[in-house]
Amino acid sequence: MRPAALRARLRGVGRPKASDVSAGLVTGLFSIPEGMAYAAIGGFNPVSGIYAGVVPTLLGSLFSRTVLMVTTLTSALALTSQSVVKEAGLDALDGGNIATLAVLAGVVMLLLGVLRLGVVMSFVSNAVMTGFSTGIALQIVTGSLKDATGYQPAGHNKLRQLGDWIVHIGDWQPAAVLTALAAVAVWALVRLVPRLKPVAVLVALLVVSMAVGFLGTQVELAGDIAPIPGALPAFTAPDPSAVGALLPGAFAVALVGLAQAASIGPSVPNPDGTRSSVNGDFVAQGLGNIGGGLFGALPTGGSMSRTGVAVSAGARTRWTGVFAALWLALLVLTLGSLAERIPMPVIGGLIIVIGCELVVGRLPDIALVLRTSPLSATAMTATFLATTQLPLQQAIVIGAVLSLLLYCGQAARRSRLHRLEQDGEGRWLISDAPARIEPGTVTVLLYDGVSLFAETPRIDEQWPDTTGARGAAVVLGLRGVPDVPSSAVLKLLRRYARDLRAHGGRLYLAGVEPRLRAVLHRTGLTAELGEDAVLPPTSDIFGSQQEATARAARWVEEASRGEQHG
DSSP states (O other): OOHHHHHHHHHTTOOOOHHHHHHHHHHHHHHHHHHHHHHHHTTSOHHHHHHTTTHHHHHHHHHOSSTTOEEEOOHHHHHHHHHHHHHTTOOTTOHHHHHHHHHHHHHHHHHHHHTTGGGGGGGSOHHHHHHHHHHHHHHHHHHTHHHHHSOOOOOSSHHHHHHHHHHTGGGSOHHHHHHHHHHHHHHHHHHTSGGGGGGHHHHHHHHHHHHHHHHTOOOOBHHHHOOOOSSOOOOOOOOGGGHHHHHHHHHHHHHHHHHHHHTHHHHSOOTTSOOOOHHHHHHHHHHHHHHHHTTTOOOOEEEHHHHHHHHHTTOOSTHHHHHHHHHHHHHHHHHHHHHTTOBHHHHHHHHHHHHHHHHHHHHHHHHHHHHHOHHHHHHHHHHHHHHHHSOHHHHHHHHHHHHHHHHHHHHHHHOEEEEEEEOTTSOEEEEEOOSBOOTTOEEEEEEESOOOGGGHHHHHHHSOBOTTOTTOEEEEEOTTOOSSOOHHHHHHHHHHHHHHHHTTOEEEEESOOHHHHHHHHHTTHHHHHOGGGBOOOOSSTTHHHHHHHHHHHHHHHHHHHHHHHO
């Protein structure tokens, strides 16, 4: 990021609201047990999960264009990182390896943002993103079942784990279940008071934690995962020797983190009405990973669960994430021993509620997709199932492929040829393309499509028959067609032009953009048609079309005279 852009971003952070301070405290408190649990699930040092909520969260919140997004460790990133380190044959407890992976993932994210490749995410359809974000929300819920009930569900995917958890209700630990229910009950009661609604999560966390300590209830505590050191993260140098082994996996980690973050923007819009930016979020997460990797943090990305905690706690600006990082650093530095006493069932119960809220928030989108088309509904369902049953990096690839297929299918179905005719007042009227080209006539067609290769079979079926087109001309309007069409579309145009010429007719192209004209010239199509038959667009939307029609009419007249003289 350029220095000028950096200064502009820092000036644009705005002023914090009072609720941001308390929301930051809640988010920071959650970062201790949740971060430790996610790191432990991945086989890493649990302390690195705590540190993932300090520097990455601070930098991510300062630079993110989705202002309420909290950048930190997620369960998906922990599991993906575990897979990458394992496949590389490296030690997951070696700080240098973790620093290398986090920095590499950060560099990939940063480059994608700087090169403005976030546009790739715009090709992920709403149906696929809805299925993906709903699956992530279910992962959040299932990832907290053990904390909330004391029973670790079995199964190789989230749906099986959910089913196993329900079937083994008799194995739930009563103390853990009652503690989780108490936290949810306190949260629900506090939310009944409008003025206390923003701090409901914080109140539930503190009240139930103190009650558990006072009553001596035997449940798992945050300190049971690992002791919390009373120190800030120290500088950790990456291991250069691990770069080659971890670089391919760093792309997978970056892809998972970015895909998770991309689902947050649509779910958590900016309170100030500004638009989020996928490229800006890529840059923010890249900076967060580079900075965090140098200070003991695991790879991080936009966290749906931690963002949900922040929003439920009353987050109003990006300062919530900044305060979350500062509160967490202060808590670790001064009150680490007390933070160890946070009951895991409290965290589990509240996370399940937040995950359910995220699912409920997606219900309107789910209903919209189901009502749109069977194809969209199928893509959403397939992505949801992939997200809950496969590693996230595989689910993302499946979602991207489904989005591409959905786009190609929709583009191919809408592509068509129209006939344009002028009425007595000079207005152009649109109708279906004719079945055949009559001899000695000028037929004006409009190509309505995006010049995608998948359109060619449908367009090929709609070309008017040229068998009797002697002395006839066809004007094809291409205004609005992408500058660089697919080679399949170019072959389609060449084939029809030759077919028309073989039967004594001629093809004119109107509204050809400069880059498209250059492509036609390089591929020899302009030479086949003739320079006078390829017309550029004009400021008048129908100007090029009218000029092409006039030229075609003159050619038809000359062809007719030539036949008479012959």
